[in-house]
Amino acid sequence: MAHDHASSPSTRVPLADHQADVAALLTPLLRSERRALGPELVGRIAAAERRAVIDVPSADNSQMDGFALACADLGAAGEERTLPVGTAIPAGAAPSPHEPGTAQPIMTGAPLPDGADLVVPVEEAVTGGFDTAEVTLRPVDVAAGRFVRPRGSDTREGDTVLRAGDRLTPARIAHLASVGVRDVEVLAPVRTAVLSTGSEVAGCDETLPDGGAFDANGPGLAAALADAGADVVAVGRVPDDPAALHARLAELAADGIELLVTSGGVSKGAYEVVKLAAELPGIELTFLSVAMQPGGPQGIGTATVDGHRIAWVALPGNPVSSLLSCELLLRPALGAPARTRLRLPVRVESDEPSPVALEQFRRARLLPGGEVRLAGGPSSHLLGALAVADALVIVPVGVDAVRDGDTLTTIVLS
Numbered sequence: 001m002a003h004d005h006a007s008s009p010s011t012r013v014p015l016a017d018h019q020a021d022v023a024a025l026l027t028p029l030l031r032s033e034r035r036a037l038g039p040e041l042v043g044r045i046a047a048a049e050r051r052a053v054i055d056v057p058s059a060d061n062s063q064m065d066g067f068a069l070a071c072a073d074l075g076a077a078g079e080e081r082t083l084p085v086g087t088a089i090p091a092g093a094a095p096s097p098h099e100p101g102t103a104q105p106i107m108t109g110a111p112l113p114d115g116a117d118l119v120v121p122v123e124e125a126v127t128g129g130f131d132t133a134e135v136t137l138r139p140v141d142v143a144a145g146r147f148v149r150p151r152g153s154d155t156r157e158g159d160t161v162l163r164a165g166d167r168l169t170p171a172r173i174a175h176l177a178s179v180g181v182r183d184v185e186v187l188a189p190v191r192t193a194v195l196s197t198g199s200e201v202a203g204c205d206e207t208l209p210d211g212g213a214f215d216a217n218g219p220g221l222a223a224a225l226a227d228a229g230a231d232v233v234a235v236g237r238v239p240d241d242p243a244a245l246h247a248r249l250a251e252l253a254a255d256g257i258e259l260l261v262t263s264g265g266v267s268k269g270a271y272e273v274v275k276l277a278a279e280l281p282g283i284e285l286t287f288l289s290v291a292m293q294p295g296g297p298q299g300i301g302t303a304t305v306d307g308h309r310i311a312w313v314a315l316p317g318n319p320v321s322s323l324l325s326c327e328l329l330l331r332p333a334l335g336a337p338a339r340t341r342l343r344l345p346v347r348v349e350s351d352e353p354s355p356v357a358l359e360q361f362r363r364a365r366l367l368p369g370g371e372v373r374l375a376g377g378p379s380s381h382l383l384g385a386l387a388v389a390d391a392l393v394i395v396p397v398g399v400d401a402v403r404d405g406d407t408l409t410t411i412v413l414s
């Protein structure tokens with residue numbers, strides 16, 4: 001059954017409210033799974049906190065190939081001292097206490113013996129070296145702790161090294177491994193289907209009908225949803241025929257789809273296929289107008305087919321509208337980490353009007369000097385400008401124009 005909330009200005013729904021509704025729809029789909037650390041986890045989103053199992057470094061160790069010794073056996077900085085060469089300490093050794101009065105060869109990463117308190121790098125040996133009986137050192141500095149990496153100076157046992165919502169990156173995976181974490185809880189990808197609606201929409205391997213459009217939304221939404229952590233298992237198209245859409249829903253239900261994202265068919269035309277399909281049994285969709293541009297017309301609800309319930313987010317068909325809606329509604333609802341938001345001065349050639357009742361999202365390029373320049377106009381078919389944009393400038397409700405030099409909140413997309 002369809003519920004159509006009128007879209008007069010007074011009934012427009014604030015973006016934040018619709019974001020909350022989409023998040024609530026998807027929350028039951030967000031489950032976690034335990035996975036061993038591995039390269040396939042790059043981009044996955046942590047579902048639980050993890051803490052360091054050990055101190056890193058695990059012992060005070062040497063930062064240089066050189067000589068471990070006691071400050072007391074050296075003179076002032078720059079002064080030469082000749083010392084007998086003691087027992088060498090390779091990385092991985094468990095050294096005995098420091099032999100007082102000696103300079104013990106020590107390699108980078110090897111534990112500092114008890115009683116030694118600095119390392120003089122081998123480059124500061126004037127004569128002799130690792131394999132001579134004596135070495136003459138002229139250290140440029142003799143401070144205790146020189147070239148010693150203290151135990152736990154990177155991370156301490158018990159430190160939080162991963163929080164729920166963090167995205168796993170190569171550096172995070174390296175850090176987790178270094179502190180003894182072997183596996184992590186990550187969000188299980190939501191089994192998702194993307195359907196582009198519209199009889200004018202053709203696949204890139206098809207002949208374009210007169211006046212038609214190649215399907216931009218299927219590939220674009222699939223990529224954006226995968227980037228947000230979804231498992232996109234089906235990407236398809238349906239014509240403006242509610243029966244065809246209904247038949248497709250049955251296939252998706254049989255395939256265990258948990259989330260359906262459609263584009264198109266939600267505005268005010270005579271052949272709005274999603275709205276028409278919403279009259280069919282098992283479908284509960286609410287249509288609304290969100291106070292945003294692009295992306296005003298939206299739908300949300302469920303389809304229950306053969307006892308299988310699919311969460312359904314119905315996005316508008318214009319390519320920029322669907323992709324921006326995915327960014328603002330579905331990405332956070334899938335648990336992806338929030339994008340960086342910066343307050344930046346905006347550069348425009350001349351005043352750019354903005355609908356005062358709507359939160360407007362303008363495509364933009366970040367400038368090297370910490371400013372941002374609008375790219376292309378506000379129309380929601382201008383996909384080329386979105387393709388080169390690395391930022392979205394938010395023009396809030398109540399603002400009627402962007403003027404050169406205005407400072408506005410900017411979402412960094414890259």
Ligand SMILES: Nc1nc2c(c(=O)[nH]1)N[C@H]1C(S)=C(S)[C@@H](COP(=O)(O)OP(=O)(O)OC[C@H]3O[C@@H](n4cnc5c(N)ncnc54)[C@H](O)[C@@H]3O)O[C@H]1N2
Nearest residue numbers: 196213214215216217264265266267268296316317318321
């Ligand atoms: N009388 C009104 N007309 C429209 C309104 C309105 O409030 N009153 N809203 C406009 C806004 S805003 C948007 S956004 C669109 C949304 O329309 P639909 O969701 O019904 O989308 P369609 O009509 O199916 O398509 C719109 C546009 O996008 C092209 N399109 C659709 N799918 C794809 C695709 N997969 N790949 C590439 N291009 C696609 C389609 O050909 C149309 O040009 O409604 C406005 N109208």
Ligand code: MOO
Nearest residue numbers: 294295296321380
């Ligand atoms: O909301 Mo529509 O997306 O402005 O073109």
